[in-house]
Amino acid sequence: MKNFLIPTTLKDDTISAVKWAINQAKKSDCEIVLMMIAETPDSFSSSNFLREMRTGLTKSQEEVLATCRYMIDHTQNCKIKIHNQYGISSPVFRGIIEHFSVKLIILSNSYKQETKRIHHYLIQLAGNQKCPILHLGNEQFREDFNKALYIENSNANMHVKDVQQFLNDNFSYEIVSQASKTEDLENMTPLSEAISKYEIDLLVETRKGEKIKFKKTKKQNINEKLGLPILSLYEELV
Template identity: 45%
Template sequence: MKNILIPSILQSDTINAVKTAIKSSNGAKCQLILMLIADIPDTYSSANLLRNIDKGLSPTQESVLQLCREIISESKNYSLKIHHQYGISAPIIRNLMEYYTIGLTIMTPSFKSSQKKINTHCAQIIANSKCPILHTNTDFQEETFSQALYIKNSDSILNAEDLQAYVNTLFSLKIVSETKINDPQRAYDVEPFLTDAIAKNNINILIETRKPKKLKLLKKEKASFHEALGIPVLSLYEGIY
């Protein structure tokens, strides 16, 4: 496992993301990059820039960060790096992932639902990257994944067998079921059947593939149908196969 990136606004779901990251690395040495993002103040004055850059954390955020540090300190093979990022762009994210050798990004619900435009833009850029993305769920407390359902896109040529070996470089899990969504516009019609399959097969993670799409700057995208099923989603960039 390479290093893991966690963009965060330091809400409680970041703690679960850190626990999940530790479980996913299977004991191998791994660095967790906790990325905190802020806008660059629109000013030409260096003094005003320093005054307006947001450096402070709320008591709740301080508590979450301290707990993350404690969790990491109890683990033998893991380290935590706090990365403060001012301003964001696709080249910045690409260079950051290369510099830190990122092999997985974990996206929390609080970060994706953040009202800050810079966080929305960051989430869109990461979704267009080639890095695997694990979307965690608000109510999900389990950090170990074992049984997966692969939800195949209508135009995808990849089968579960094609993904299994690659998925095992990220998590020790088995793809036990595969289904295909022929009409994305009517995906919610099959939700009861998928919910039933998830319960019967003890599935605790979904797998999807994604393709790059045009960025819609500053426009928050709707949550995907897969995320609405209530368990984490591992999203893989289809172009790497």
């Protein structure tokens, strides 16, 4: 069974995230968990605590959720679950992944643009988990994603063959080109040329755990710069 975790605030691109999960599941059974997170209410009164926890959905959020449920209802092998989480920590997040047997975390563009601190915290926590992460791109959902560009981290002891073997075992992507990772996001010409030449539709990178930091200015990454989805693999898994 392939289970997917999608942190969400129920923006429109949540629908694309669910479509990605359905496509990744193929014909195998899966459960798609939509996780909505909020700060724990700061209250000494239990009744006030419960009142503050009752947060309704806006009309647009209800429409997105209804669309997601409709898609799942018309997909025989998939189920959907809504998980409301109040407060988060590394052990709690790890427990959620283990409890739902999550095989892939899917992060949408809108979720990464959220301004609340708790959403930024969850994204950083996700990066320190061993579970693969799929960062969605700017394009609309497509079902025929299969050509990948491997972005090699200079300080990683990873061989492209090991990464490809992991993709063979867990996904349906083929690495057709590779390039060295660069911190200079102003010069994307080499990557753009490779993407155009080989008709790349997915980027693949490996990552290590990092110390969580909160910065005033958000740093743009390759995923956002090129607009393509990127599959991030924890190095110990590969």
